[in-house]
Amino acid sequence: MEAYPTSAAYTPCQKCPLRRLKTFREFEAEELAFIGHFKRGELSIGKGETVLTEGVDSVHLYTVLAGWAFRYKLLPDGRRQILNYAMPGDLIGLQGSLTGEMQHSVEALSPMVLCVFERERLLDLYRNHPGLAFDITWIASREEQILDENLLSVGRRSAVERTAYLLSFIGSRARSVGLNGEVPLLIPITQQHIADTLGLSLVHTNKTIRKLADRGLITWRGGGCQIRDLDGLLAAARWEGLSETVRPLV
Amino acid sequence: MEAYPTSAAYTPCQKCPLRRLKTFREFEAEELAFIGHFKRGELSIGKGETVLTEGVDSVHLYTVLAGWAFRYKLLPDGRRQILNYAMPGDLIGLQGSLTGEMQHSVEALSPMVLCVFERERLLDLYRNHPGLAFDITWIASREEQILDENLLSVGRRSAVERTAYLLSFIGSRARSVGLNGEVPLLIPITQQHIADTLGLSLVHTNKTIRKLADRGLITWRGGGCQIRDLDGLLAAARWEGLSETVRPLV
DNA sequence: CGCACTTTTGAGACACGTCAAAACGTGTGG
């Protein structure tokens, strides 16, 4: 089991290890101070636990400090659609903070540590730090772009293309936040998660994954997936890959 | 042909007919003045014309004053995925204003009139009007919610459910912005648009639409679709319908 | 009045779904 920070070891924003990554833009001291003030604490949760629940009016929003999660929606009869994944540096629960009650749920894929923010203070942020407010909008807009691409995938790509797209997408994102501890990185998801992300059945997902594995693009092993040939996956997905943009970390 | 405002008849924000709708929140005089200042002009374009193009770095963003449009992405081989529709009161091109170049294209479904804003001034808005800045984020977040639901549809609903969902969704939105000129409202799309929104083939879309029409839920006539039984559609979609929230109009 | 775009229909193919059961892994408790 990988060692995750615990809530005992509180991480001050100024010393947040994520900020050292080159994907994240430099923040001014004043901005950092404000965010430090905005942060109410840390929350550790276990694999499989629920972070946010659809229909509930959440008072908090979170930034992932460590671990993986996924956002999803359910149909009344239980069919599940996974909308996106969250990993270190990602903001969770913004929708609820704006609109009121959550329109989706979030569940941990691994043990996680979350920075906790209070919805109430979001207004302060908008009033006193236009730059950060702009960042929040930027983040919402990025999520939208991701969803656009997902929709394109599920709507118009074949099963092989979809799967290649999803795995290369997640792999690229993970790489950008330095999740290279084990090389190659192990993505902690089951084939059922992939099926529910791509709108496929579990059985067909399994057969599709096998094709990719036979081509040497990935390896599936207990507890998740490893990417062996990112360029091969990108080609199989007909996708040009993630653009390298510097982004904000709130 | 319906009468659309022309660019000759410039609409001052204070007298914008859309603001009279109860869906939109009341704006303060000062906010209205700022938006009036933010607005650079109006643009009229014809049916089938392109508003924004993927890959291009647009200097403007727009609010729809009249007419319909759709957002879409293309795969290299031409497969198209429609992501969402835009109608009066909707903001277009925010993504490009934040991230840089557009990640999707927008095309008019009917003649349109657009309010034109300059990207540059968006920063002023964030600096001087936190309330409006919050509104912009709110709008981005709403778009995200719509995409979530679309993804759920395309990924997990059957062809009949998907189609019922899409039509009831568009119909509800249109109703909320008072598009009742012709009762019942004519939604100006082709079956190809529906197919490309739902990830279905044209032929199968046609057969699915026929089923809904045979059940008396909708009527298809030259130039678009009319909704005859919204509740019936909602039930067929297994969808609880659009929540009635007051929203901002920028 | 004719061209171009839509909608409709039919037939046949296949990608993907469902059902069912076996094989595999892994953490737990005895």
Added chain:
DNA sequence: CCACACGTTTTGACGTGTCTCAAAAGTGCG
């Protein structure tokens, strides 16, 4: 340290929803 139990992955057989191809019938516009 073994053995059971549960979650996950794999396999096979078979059904079907949706796709593709192709062509006809409408519809609207210049």
